[in-house]
Amino acid sequence: MNSDKIGFAIKNTNWCNLNCVHCCECSGPNVVPNIMPLNKVEKYITDFNAVKYPKWEYVVFTGGEAMAPYFHNQNTYIPSCLDIATSCNMVPVVKTNATWGTDDRMRKRILNDFAGMAYKHQKLMSLEMSIDEFHDNMNGIVNIISDVVRSTYLAPAVRLALVGLNTVESYIRFLQLVDKMNGQGLFTVINNGELDITIPNLHQVKVFFDLWAMIANVGRAKKNNLGVYKPTGKPEMFTGHCLQIDNHDVAILNNVHREKIQNENLSQIIEKLIARTK
Numbered sequence: 001m002n003s004d005k006i007g008f009a010i011k012n013t014n015w016c017n018l019n020c021v022h023c024c025e026c027s028g029p030n031v032v033p034n035i036m037p038l039n040k041v042e043k044y045i046t047d048f049n050a051v052k053y054p055k056w057e058y059v060v061f062t063g064g065e066a067m068a069p070y071f072h073n074q075n076t077y078i079p080s081c082l083d084i085a086t087s088c089n090m091v092p093v094v095k096t097n098a099t100w101g102t103d104d105r106m107r108k109r110i111l112n113d114f115a116g117m118a119y120k121h122q123k124l125m126s127l128e129m130s131i132d133e134f135h136d137n138m139n140g141i142v143n144i145i146s147d148v149v150r151s152t153y154l155a156p157a158v159r160l161a162l163v164g165l166n167t168v169e170s171y172i173r174f175l176q177l178v179d180k181m182n183g184q185g186l187f188t189v190i191n192n193g194e195l196d197i198t199i200p201n202l203h204q205v206k207v208f209f210d211l212w213a214m215i216a217n218v219g220r221a222k223k224n225n226l227g228v229y230k231p232t233g234k235p236e237m238f239t240g241h242c243l244q245i246d247n248h249d250v251a252i253l254n255n256v257h258r259e260k261i262q263n264e265n266l267s268q269i270i271e272k273l274i275a276r277t278k
């Protein structure tokens with residue numbers, strides 16, 4: 001990994017249907033469900049594209065719960081984000097707690113939206129699902145994976161990943177997830193950072209997973225003494241910079257700085273923030 005490249009994430013909301021004890025964003029169901037307007041999403045992505053600093057081609061949509069618009073009857077919002085990012089030649093990645101996977105209607109809608117956008121642009125659309133000991137989302141994740149693997153329409157279009165494995169307990173949960181998928185006839189093998197999931201005579205799908213993600217020592221993680229690294233320091237395992245812009249136009253680099261953007265020129269903001277981390 002080239003640690004000099006800068007990554008980009010849009011925190012489209014701070015609302016979340018969960019209220020996890022380790023949440024470094026202090027998100028939850030009682031937060032006002034403000035969602036970044038689409039014209040701002042487009043502007044930030046366009047501005048990031050124009051930044052001269054070396055950068056990754058991904059734009060991560062996160063929160064709070066990035067799927068919040070679906071919970072608040074804004075069903076075209078996330079497909080529009082995927083459309084905007086892809087039209088700007090960036091690769092959209094949506095991070096989610098995946099609890100909506102237990103709601104049949106919502107799951108079908110979201111997966112079809114992702115696949116529709118994938119076929120429109122002829123590019124994979126990525127869903128990253130948190131798998132850690134704090135989320136009660138195992139059934140949702142299994143349903144989502146199961147739908148994608150069993151569908152010849154979804155499987156080639158939706159890329160799935162499991163992220164946020166950060167403790168021994170969460171790895172045990174991950175193994176339970178694998179057991180559960182095997183129990184559902186999804187022949188699942190752990191293979192070098194990927195789950196290989198096969199349905200005999202149909203096809204195989206690979207689900208990427210990352211190990212030992214760290215919990216930033218801010219927000220409720222700090223309050224509940226669950227943080228693994230202090231963002232004001234330089235954590236050994238942390239590489240690269242990630243610029244986050246939230247739905248209140250606050251720029252955050254590596255969770256170090258939390259300040260209002262004075263103007264919307266991301267190039268200046270990045271230079272300023274990177275200079276402060278040196």
Ligand code: SF4
Pocket residue numbers: 016017018019020022023024025026027028063064065097135
């Ligand atoms: S950790 Fe994720 S799922 Fe949990 S409250 Fe925070 S944003 Fe929501």
